[in-house]
Amino acid sequence: MKHPMAAAAREGLHVNKIRADFPILARTVHGKTLAYLDNAATSQKPSSVISAIETFYTTMNSNIHRGVHSLSEEATGAYEKSRDLVRRFIGAESTREIIFVRGTTEAINLVASSFVQPSVKAGDEILITGLEHHSNIVPWQLVCGRTGAVLRVVPITDEGEVLLEEFASRLTPKTKFVAVAHVSNALGTVNPIQAMVTLARERGIPVLVDGAQAVPHLPVNVRELGADFYAFSGHKMYGPTGVGVLYGREELLSTMTPYQGGGDMIKSVSFEKTVYNDLPHRFEAGTPNIGGVIGLGEAIRYLSSLDWRAVEEHEADLVAYCTTMLSAMPGVRIIGTAREKAGVVSFVVEGIHPHDIGTILDQEGIAVRTGHHCAQPVMERFGIPATVRASFAVYNTREEVDRLGKGLRKVKEVFG
Amino acid sequence: MSDLRSLYQEVILDHNKNPRNFRVMEDADRSLEGYNPLCGDRYVIYVRMDGDTIEDVSFTGSGCAISKASASVMSALVKKKTKEEALRLFSQFHDLVTGHGVGGNEEGLGKMAVFAGVSEFPARVKCASLAWHTLKAVLERQTTAVSTE
Structure with missing residues (x-):
């Protein structure tokens, strides 16, 4: 897949140089150098992102899209520049298709409220998979609760994979929407997303892809993928928290009713009639996270400066190396053994609860996530x-x- | 290692491995589920009362070593105690693991004292207190499951 990062010089990854870009990696935890292995929860931020946010607040802080003064013009320019960076990063056709939201969760809720809920009725089906994050389950349950639509789930295998034939067999005339993760946050499984999107689109069923765990690890081109909606968060891709992106095909976005009402999403307001703003502003009610959006733009610049193929190779090497190491340890069982994985190795140790493991690793300066990873149905499955x-x-x-x-x-040792 | 040993004391590891009163109580007067959604710890506490006295107490469920050992030690401590005494123990335990009010004076806490190290690990206070919160709710005749979130 062609990706803007492919343009970067092919010279391998200088990990030590990259590490120096992330100031937090120099700190210690319980007297030991931090080993931060919790990137699926949130990644760390490079200095360039941190200083872009600082620069915004120290030199051009103002509100956007409304002032005639210089600061507002500069801030608006920087904000909209980020939108174009996002557009290029995911290969969207137009900046009208890039909506800034708080994160993946809000992006999914926006689509659920403004696109799916008005278009389904009792008995219609919404299809998800068994490896979804809670944020790609609960919004659909809310829609089902309000409309009488039914939530269907494609089961996953013992390896943590979604089989295409299982997926295809659940696409019926009743299926009105498909929402699926690109990469599983709990297992690391990379879904056969291109084939899934094609299967759904062939049947005229719109698809949302939850790309929160994919965008930091894989090249994503929404036009080649053909997804109707693609959602992701800034903070998992080296950007700040509180900002994310909903990509939507313009054809669909232009028919949707606003998600929230307020400032910036309107052209004119009177007590008799309000005219909504054009895309994408129609879906960005209220003062947005301007500093966050500018930080996200900088994170994209940072990612784009890296040799993308080397990034993929490096991360694949870490997953493989970790998998081999854990497989050789007695009593350790890896959860999620899909052929295609990205960025994540989940495991359990016989007789020792993950929470106890997390506390002991923390004493060694190692940050891992322990728990159900907001994917309780996945835990249940295993x-x-x-x-x-x-x-x-x-x-x-x-x-x-x-x-x-x-x-x-x-x-x-501790547990004898 | 010393910090870890203050949390994972031998007594705690032993109670985790061989929990006391770890069984369903068929003739319980009351039982209630306690759940910690953060880490998935889930226990049911069973109680049989004789007037105001806890005649028998037991528990089932699963969770981390701290939560299981705490439930086990608790069951041993409150058996044959009155409701009032058990609630006093709850307060003592709560103060102990949150680092309030004990001030190094761990005498008189009995087996409970092994949980003093928990106060150094704020993320684990909920684990340690789950069974106790559930017991308190049982004794106060609450009927909805306890959650420590």
Whole structure:
């Protein structure tokens, strides 16, 4: 897949140089250098992103789209520049298709409220998969509760994969919408998203792709993919929290009613009649997270400066190295053994609860996530309450994976 | 390692491995579920009362070592105690794990004292207190499941 990052020079990844771009990686935790392996929860931020936000607040802070003064013009320019950076980053046709939201969760809720809810009726079906994050389950349950539509779920295999034939067999004349993760946050499974989108679109069923875990790891081109909606968060791709993106095909966005009412999303308001603003502003009610959007733009600039193919190779190497190490440890079971995985290794240790493992690893300076990862149905599927999840980013190293292994040996020491 | 040992004391590891009173109580007067959605710890506490006295107490469920050991130690501590005594123990335990009011004076806390280290691990206070909160709710005749979120 062609990606803007493919344009970067093909010279491999200089991980030490990259690490120096992330100031937080120099800190210690309990006297030990931080090994941050919780990137699927949120990634760390490079200095350039942090200073872009600081620069906004120190030099041009003002509200956008309304002032005639210089600061407002500069802020508006920077905000809209980020929109164009996002457009290019995901290969969208027009900036009218790029809506800034708080994050993936809000993007999905926006589509649920403004697109799906008005178009389904009792008995219609909304299709998701068994590996979805709660934020790609609950909005659809709310729609079903309000309309009488029915939520259908494509089961996952023991490996944590969605089989295309299982998916295809659940696309029926009743299916009115499909919402599916590109990459599973709990298991790391990369879904066969291109084939899934094609299967749905062939039947005229609109598709939303939850790309929160995909965008930091894989090249995404929404036009080639053909998805109707694609949602992702800034903070998992080296940008700030509180900002995310909903991509929507203009043809669909232009028919949708606003999600929230307020300032910036209108052209004119009177007590008799309000005329809504054009795309994309119609879906951005109220003063947006201007500093966050500018930070996100900088994160995209940062990602685009890296050799993308080398990023993919490096992260795939970390997943493989970690998988091999854990597989050799007695009593360790890896949860999610899909052929295609990105960025995540989830596991359990016999007889020791993930929460205890997380506390002991933290004492070693190693940050992992323990729990159900907001994917309780996935945990249920594997018959476990929780997992330990190591998740990787561009700045992680094999040495940090070795430290995870050493930490797990200490866990076993403590628990005898 | 010393910090970890203050949390994972031998007594705690032992109660985790061999929990006391870990069984369904068929003739319980009352039972209630306690759930910690953060980490998925889930226990049911069973109680049989004789007037105002806890005649028998037991629990079932699963969770981390801290939560399970805490439920086990609690069951041993409150058996044959009156409701009032048990609620006093609850307060003592709560103060102990949140680092309030004990001030190094751990005498008189008995087996409970092994949980003093929890106060150094704020993320684990909920684990340690789940069973106790559930017991309190049982004794106060609450009927909706307890959640420590």
